[in-house]
Amino acid sequence: MSTLSTCRWAVGLLLLAPLLGTAQDEKPRRQGARTALALPADVVELERFSVILGRPTAHSIALSLLSQSDTEAQVQHRPAHAQDWVSGPWLRLTGAVPQEVELADLAPNQAYRYRVLLRPNAQGPSRMGAEHSFHTQRAPGSRFVFELQGDSHPERGHQFHPELYAQTLRAAAADRPDFYLTLGDDFSVDTLPERTAATVAQRYQLQRPFLALVGQTAPLFLVNGNHEQASRANLDGSPHNVAVWAQTARNRLFPLPAPNAFYSGNTTPVEHIGLLRDYHAWTWGDALFVIIDPYWHSPQTVDNPLGHRDKAGGGRPAGDSAEGPGAALKGKRDLWAITLGEAQYRWLAETLASSSARFKFVFAHHVLGTGRGGVEMAGLYEWGGKDPRGRDEFAQRRPGWPLPIHGLFVKHGVTAFFQGHDHVFVRQELDGVTYQTAPEPADPNYAAYFFDRYRSGDRLPNSGRIRVTVEPDLARVEYLRSWLPGEHPAGQSAQSPAFVYELRPR
Ligand SMILES: [Fe+2]
Structure with missing residues (x-):
């Protein structure tokens, strides 16, 4: 039987427990499963044969x-x-x-x-x-649904339950969304004991039968995350590095869009890979969809160095402490070096400016690709133009660029920005732009990681997915939660949204 081995995470979780957030209204945290968890029968079936839809036009x-x-x-x-x-x-x-x-x-x-x-x-x-x-592509004036999930982390035994993930994905499929987005950290290679082309590809093979539960009826769009390590900083000029292995496996196993008459996006090939297919935009009904990616365009590591696990990661590589090499490297980063790059920035500005869609939705793994929080980070560096002391350095740091990224959002009427990375549901707003952080789809602890890093907004713990119903005059955003059998808190149900709000065209 196919299994996910989880016991190796137990020790790491116990060490990290004090660092993790707590869910005040939920059951006690699991201390890490010590037995292997069976894959659901339908996932095993999809391991034998699966279809994943992609790049609809x-x-x-x-x-x-x-x-x-x-x-x-x-x-x-x-x-x-x-x-x-x-x-x-x-x-x-x-x-x-x-x-x-x-x-x-x-x-x-x-x-x-x-x-x-x-x-x-x-x-x-x-x-x-x-x-x-x-x-196929909806006409303006149509009603349609799309859904999305935050970090799924199927490699994390203490933070991932296969049956819970399958439940979230089955429920999404039952809604018949026009497409489904994953916001990154779905193919983490940082915890691999040995990284080769084959072991990196296994991370993509691990996800495929799960994502096929929804991907066989809703085209998938994958947003790049920090733990994918598909990034410019990991290139070494050879075909033998984690960035090449990861992006090659991603593009081989998932039918992602390349620029054409329908999708705009990244037209610059990378040696040993070809087109990255990492950022793109398309119009559907009354909405513009834009996926952006800092990892492939920043000259330095954006978040964790390869092999280093963050505090929610449930453990660190041998020899690395919380203040050790990984943390030290992370602390030395110049956050002004985190960038979409000139080409992606110009494309984003033009894409937002030239669209007359009533709704504009932008997706990335996180504001800047690193840090914690939503609007708390949105004023900083390339995203907001200021340094941590509040000095506006944008004109000096990005000469010739008209506005920071958040400024582009405000000027061109972005309705909502969706991110993952923080493993929690938070809805915030800044200058009329909604900042929506997506929960994990399969966290059996129902935890509220990093609650304390959000100083405003509506915050709810894991797990579940976000459903967005777009109509000509409003978009309804719903948080649908998932629980393992018998673990629903009293008065809550997977069918009733735990949180709902409406967005209006800007
Ligand atoms: Fe992340």
Whole structure:
């Protein structure tokens, strides 16, 4: 049986327990599971064969097919209102090698159904897979739903429960969102005892059957996080480094968008990788969606150095103390060196300025890609223009750049900025821009990490997901929580949002 071994985290968690936040209205913290946790049956099934949808446009969508063993597959699709299936060619899938299929010539603003037929070979019996749905680009004036999660950290035994994660993802899939975003720290390589191309790729393989629970019916968009270590600072000019391994595995196992007529984004290839597919923007209904990434564009490490775990990470590498090499390196960073880079900054400014969408949503792992808090950090460095003592250094530090990032948000009417990293739900507002921090989807402690780093806003503990329903005149943001069976606090339910608010076009 597939398992996630968790016992190695127990000691680290006990050491770190005093440093972690507490959830005041929740059950006592788990002290780290000492036994291996079984994967849910549907996740095991998706390890054998899975489909992940990606990069939907007005006329197309990509399906990434992955089978554990050699097989043949045929994709069939139809408009939801039609009877007849359109059958694609039979494809030969090699075991453990993902293959992408692009469905083209689709109608815009249209619901579709699809299914996949599998057979061992041309002579063998075929087996029809379950039907799933997707939607092409919505027209302005449409109502639609998208959902997102914060840091899932499936490598952290004390902070991750596979059944809880599956519950969150199943619930998201049941809502039939048009797409699903993950906000980073979903493929952490920092805790790998040995980092090779194969072990780094395993982190992406570990996530794939989980994310397929929702990704088979909602195209996925992945935001880069600090623990992915997919970053410019880790490049060494060779193909043998963690940044190349991580981004290569990410782009191989997940069908992410590259710039084209529908998506704008990063057009600069990186040696040994090609196009990064790390930042992009698209329009859907009345909303502009923008994903940004500091990690691939900063000349120095943005957050933790490779192999160093943060305080919520449940342990440190041997020989590293809280004040040891990792912490020391982190303390010496010049936070002005954290940057989107000139090209991404210019693209972001142009993307926001040229869009007339009624809602503008921006996503990143965190303000600046490091630190704790939301609006507490938004005035600083490249994001806000000031140093910690309140001196405005932006013009000197970023000569020729018209505004800090938050200033761009204000000027161009960004509705909401979504981030992860802090493992807690917090809604804040600054200058009319909502700063929404997303909770973890699978924390069995239902903890409220880093509550104390937020000095304002509406704060709720883990776990769950965020659902956003966009209509022409309002967007409703809901926090849907998840609990393991029998662990619902009295009076709360996974079906009723724990927190709701509305956003208006700016
Ligand atoms: Fe993070």
